[in-house]
Amino acid sequence: MNIALVEYGAGNLPSVERALTRLGVESSRASTPEALADCDALILPGVGHFGALMRSLAERSLVKPLHDAVASGVPLLGICLGLQAMFASSDEAIGDAGLALFPQNVSALPPTDRLPHMGWNQLRRVRPSALLEGVPQDAYFYFAHSYAALDAGEAGVALCDHSAPFVAVLEQGSIFATQFHPEKSGPVGAQVLSNFVRRAGSKQ
Amino acid sequence: MSLAHRIIPCLDTDGERVVKGVQFVNLRDAGDPAALAARYNIEGADELVVLDIAASRDHRPTFLETIRRVAAELAIPLTAGGGVATVDEGRAILRAGADKLTVNTAAIRHPELLTALAAEFGSQAVVLAIDAKRVGDHWEAFVRGGSVPTGLDAVAWAHKGVECGAGEILVTSMDRDGMRSGFDCALTAAISRVVNVPVIASGGADTPETFLEVFREGRADAALAASIFHDRIQGLGELKRYLGEHSISVRQSG
Numbered sequence: 397m398n399i400a401l402v403e404y405g406a407g408n409l410p411s412v413e414r415a416l417t418r419l420g421v422e423s424s425r426a427s428t429p430e431a432l433a434d435c436d437a438l439i440l441p442g443v444g445h446f447g448a449l450m451r452s453l454a455e456r457s458l459v460k461p462l463h464d465a466v467a468s469g470v471p472l473l474g475i476c477l478g479l480q481a482m483f484a485s486s487d488e489a490i491g492d493a494g495l496a497l498f499p500q501n502v503s504a505l506p507p508t509d510r511l512p513h514m515g516w517n518q519l520r521r522v523r524p525s526a527l528l529e530g531v532p533q534d535a536y537f538y539f540a541h542s543y544a545a546l547d548a549g550e551a552g553v554a555l556c557d558h559s560a561p562f563v564a565v566l567e568q569g570s571i572f573a574t575q576f577h578p579e580k581s582g583p584v585g586a587q588v589l590s591n592f593v594r595r596a597g598s599k600q
Numbered sequence: 601m602s603l604a605h606r607i608i609p610c611l612d613t614d615g616e617r618v619v620k621g622v623q624f625v626n627l628r629d630a631g632d633p634a635a636l637a638a639r640y641n642i643e644g645a646d647e648l649v650v651l652d653i654a655a656s657r658d659h660r661p662t663f664l665e666t667i668r669r670v671a672a673e674l675a676i677p678l679t680a681g682g683g684v685a686t687v688d689e690g691r692a693i694l695r696a697g698a699d700k701l702t703v704n705t706a707a708i709r710h711p712e713l714l715t716a717l718a719a720e721f722g723s724q725a726v727v728l729a730i731d732a733k734r735v736g737d738h739w740e741a742f743v744r745g746g747s748v749p750t751g752l753d754a755v756a757w758a759h760k761g762v763e764c765g766a767g768e769i770l771v772t773s774m775d776r777d778g779m780r781s782g783f784d785c786a787l788t789a790a791i792s793r794v795v796n797v798p799v800i801a802s803g804g805a806d807t808p809e810t811f812l813e814v815f816r817e818g819r820a821d822a823a824l825a826a827s828i829f830h831d832r833i834q835g836l837g838e839l840k841r842y843l844g845e846h847s848i849s850v851r852q853s854g
Contacts, residue, residue: 407694407721414672443699444722507796509603510821512724512767514798516604516646516851536604536851538677540699540724542767558603580677580699582641582853 397597400426400435402462402478404452407443408579412475412589415579419586421593432461437596438470441579442477446502446543447489449481459495466497466571471596473589474573479566480543482573488543497571503546505559512542513558517576519565525553526595527565527572527588535584537564537576544575604851605815605843606646606822607836608679608800609829611636615652615659616666620778620827627653630830634669640829643836644853647677649770649824651702653745655683664696671697679727687716694721702770704729705743708750708757711764718765727800728766730754732787733774739787746774758791769799770824776804778827783810785818792819800824808834808842815848 399416401409403425416423423439426432440462442449453459466472474482483494486502494502505511516536521528544562545552554565556575566573572592578585611618611633618636619627637648650670652663660683667680680693681702693701701721707714707728717726731746732739732754739754750757758769771791773784781804788801798821801814805825814820828834840850 407725408699410697411671411699415675418675443725510796510798512797513603514724514768515606515821517602540677542724577677580675582644582675585675 397437398435399423399437399439399593399596400431402432402438402440402458403427404449404456404458406441406449406477408441408475408577411579412439412441415586415589416593419590419593427456429457429461432458432465435465436470437593438462438465438472440472440474440478440481442475442481443540444477445488446477446480446486446494447492449477450489450492450494462495469570471570471592472572473592475579476541476575476577479563479573479575480545482566482571483545486543498545498548498551500545500547500549502543505542505544505562508559511559512540513544514540517556517558519554519556520561521554523550523553525565526567527574527591528554529591531584531587536581537574537578537585538580539576541575602849603821604646604849605820606800607811607839607850608647608649608822608824609636609640609645609836610649610651610802610824610826611670612651612653612826613663613666614654615656615663618830619653620830630827633666634673636830637670638673640836641674641676644840644851645676645836646851647679647822648674649679649702650698651680652682660689664692667693667696667698681727681729685713687720690717690721694725700725700727700768702727702729704731707761708741708743708752711760714761714764714766718767723765723767723797726766727768727770728758728761729770729772730758730761731772731774734784739790742774754787755790755794759794762795762797766797768797769795770802771799773803777802779804780806780828782806783814783818783820783823785813788814788818788820798822808839811839811843812846812848815843
């Protein structure tokens, strides 16, 4: 199975790669439309700025291939900013269009609690989740962000609470995403990545 | 359900080896950074900080290699820094495998560096490190490894640093550093009150009680320590169990 990490300059790509290697899973990097078209599963890592991410994808002509891959049912996992990029827009870059796999907006978290939301937090599960299979209910995951999707309709399968309830895990068909960093979340993070890989493998 | 208080082992390095001292002087060798990183990753550290306290230009490639070796051992976040003065130097540290970088001396000279780093990498990747020493009725920020006073009030500087773009404050009490006399809770609380970003307390870590104090009275979001962990005076799992029993939210490990 060819799992490709979308390469557009995301700082956490090597960490995700290392996390997969630890699981014994080989991955490649895809930075061209051709490479994106030729894979069985995709991971969209991300840290930094919503607008910068979308511009990087556009400059490399990766937006359409990403849409095509999703349309043809290739499993996609978005991580952190990679989750946010799946939405139509973000308060972080008003006027910039996201991938719009979901119609909602990504919001700036209100400053009720300390921001950025930085550190380990627990999840509130609201629907059955493939990514969280085998993960203890009280597990902690590592977050580092100031923006979040407050609503993803039925796709939001687990929420987290910090300043406001927000979508921590998102699943719909072959689209998966986490606001936390599974690659930085110790053994439970590895379990989430492993669940995605297994799920992707079963789709072949 | 709430955000866990973080316990963060810190590796002070000369670029290549872990060193330790008391109040920033009398440094001695304390081991291989990658080996210690592997140990803390398994024992349940919530994050790791690696600093190049020599921070000399000549040693920079060595330190970047150290970051790569440390990052390879970790499934937890890594913060690195020491002598970062430009966006390019920051990028090199993040590319080497760090998730966040610390800035200290250069930010005091040029606060706009914080703004530039935040614009490039996001505030969540920019940690403002402040070395503070009690002077009369306030705390003063020191630079160059704690050797040069700046005349800046540490609490006011923390506030300004966050306005400029810092996403987290790492405050080290120079009075307590390496003394094992407890964190400076008054200093940490004073900074915690004026900023809305997470605050990491450093300097003075000793017994589990000192951690409890800095989370309660010091209002810290995270606590950092070096020698008590390196020398196995305090185990991470045992420390977290103690804090959990005292109603501090922590991520229990192992």
